[in-house]
Amino acid sequence: MITTQKLQTTKNVPVVERINVTPDMALRWLETTNTNNRKVSEKHVHRLARDMTDGKWRLTHVGIAFDPNGTLLDGQHRLWAITMSGITVEMYVWRNVPPEVMMAIDCGKTRSMADILNIAGENGDVNNHHLAILRSMLGGFGNPPSLSPSETSELLRIHHDAIEFAMEHLPVVAFARGLCTATTRSVIARATYSVDHAMLRDFCRKLATGIVTSNHESVIVQLRQYLITSRGTSYCQRAQRYGKVERVLAAWLKGENPSRIYPASVEQYPLPEEVND
DSSP: OOOEEESOOOTTSOEEEEEEEOHHHHHHHHHHHOOSOOOOOHHHHHHHHHHHHTTOOOOOSOOEEEOTTSOEEEOHHHHHHHHHHTOOEEEEEEESOOGGGGGTTTOSOOOOHHHHHHHHTSSSSOOHHHHHHHHHHHHTTSOOOOOOHHHHHHHHHHTHHHHHHHHHHSOOOTTSTTSSOHHHHHHHHHHTTTSOHHHHHHHHHHHHHOOOSSGGGHHHHHHHHHHHHOOOOSHHHHHHHHHHHHHHHHHHHTTOOOSSOOOOSSOSSOOHHHHHO
16 A cells, blocks of 8 residues: 655645655656656666665665656666566655756765765764775675674674684785785685684784794785785786785694795685675
């Protein structure tokens, strides 16, 4: 049953209703009124649809807008997400909105993911370092997933201790840029789930300072030099760095000291959810 709550009914001005938008209603609007909108971002639609399916959708002031002729001005991604998820969600639906207001829609400064999470206040103080480590952790050897704010918030809670460990024991070293990056930290964060933390702290200290206790640990110094001088940002270069950090950590933990570093070809430190899968 569709319920509505009219908030304004004056003629010749925008009118808003609070409506339970069904998948059938969303599809009908998309088919009949969505005539002049931007190209749909499938990634964004999937993010919204996952939130709806998982019960994480929240009613906000942002909704659906139609002009006086019934043409859809704003909200196509939300409507596609309703259609994809098959979930009825509550939204504010504006009608009789002058088309010229599109000159002012979505023109403000875009909030970063850190901005959104800090405003929500559910994850403490979140900065870009936290988010970069999380993305690299989840991506592993592949590309990081595209996450909605609610998904990001949940995963930050799940992996909070691992991320904080990596940030604490691999702090940014001003004279060794490129060393304590999200890629390096993400390997350490992953390893917290399966490696003794005292051993990890020792590895991080030696990697950050370059000070080792024996010649049998020269592979750490070799890795350190590689990370400092390897600055590329392409996917392949990042995967190489990630794989080499994993291989050196795994070798060091076994007491091995290879003379040459080759990147690991498979994940050495799976996350708990990956093991369960």
